[in-house]
Amino acid sequence: MAEGALMPLDELNAALGPVLAGREGEAFWPLLPSWPTLQPLAELLLDTPQFFVMFWNTCKLVFPTVLGQLLVGAPAAWAFSRFRFRGRRLLFTVYIVLMLMPFQVTMVPSYLVADGLGLMDTLWAVILPGMFSTFPIFIMAKGFDAVPDALLEAAALDGAGPLQTFFRIGLPLGMPGILSALVLGFLECWNAIEQPMTFLKTRSLWPLSLYLPEIAAEKLGLAMVSSLLMLAPSVLIFLFGQKYLELGIQSSGLKE
Structure with a gap:
């Protein structure tokens, strides 16, 4: 490219x-x-305003989704990892089953729910299902499992409540798993094609993942430059989060 x-x-x-x-x-x-030339880059940056519109659309889809995965996934993962309640294993098994299901299986019910809520052809039709994805919860829960029980018992003896334990001990020590889930969630949302294609009908709402195939059929030079610019954030995020991905994988296999 x-x-x-x-x-x-x-x-x-x-x-x-x-x-x-x-x-x-x-x-x-x-x-x-x-004969190297920068003409395709200049044409994309100066004469293709729809590229910036769809780049911004991608950001508006990805960042709220990842933030929602953090706000929803971290407390849920902590509950699965540290709380013991009736039906916990069954509920976590349901989460795993939902995680294994591809989007093609849940596409029709997701479409019906979005249509019933009046969210079709809006960015929220893509953001909300991504925020409640089960995969980040599974990754974060494995990271929280590595938190030593003795540390939690010591915090309880010192008078720390459940919320204090979660914010002061769970989040700092479970940060490798959390960042691993967020990095993987960002990469998945940034490159998503099927979800925007299903829920977004207005072209002005399309992300870059739907824009690239169109310009690839029209101008090859623009397609190469656009692909590079779209690839750059994913590469930077992966390079930034590679250390946390490795730590998350290691922590999931640790035992006290």
Whole structure:
């Protein structure tokens, strides 16, 4: 993609035209562009306002969803990990089953619920189901399981209540699992295609994931540059959260 973003349009069409445009001949890919150019980047940044609209739409979908996963998922995961109540195992099993179900299975009921609530063709139709996703709760619960019981017992002896224990002990010590869930949630929401395609009919609400296939069919240079700019936040978030992903995986296997 980086080479394609710097490649002249005629050379790019000659290289990929037989594949993407159905032309005669065989596709090829040169090692380096014959004459590097920044024209596709300038065209995208200066002459393509819809790119910025859809980039902002993506941000409006992703960040509320991830914030909701934190506000909803962390307390629920703490309850599953530390509280013992009737039906806990059954309820957690239901969460795991829902986590394993692909979107195609829950698409119809989700559509009916969104339509019944009057949320169709709004960003909330995508945000709300993502906020209550079960996968972040599963990851966070495994991280909370690594918190030593002796530490919680000591906090209880010192007079700490459930909320104080959660905020002062659970959240700091469970931060690797929380950040792991948020990183994975960001990557999933940023690249989501099926959910926006199902719930959003107005093109002005589309995220970049739905915009890229359209420009790929029109202009290859813009498609390469757009793909790079869309990939950049995911790469940066992953590089930032890689350490926490590793810590979350390690903490889930620790025993007191």
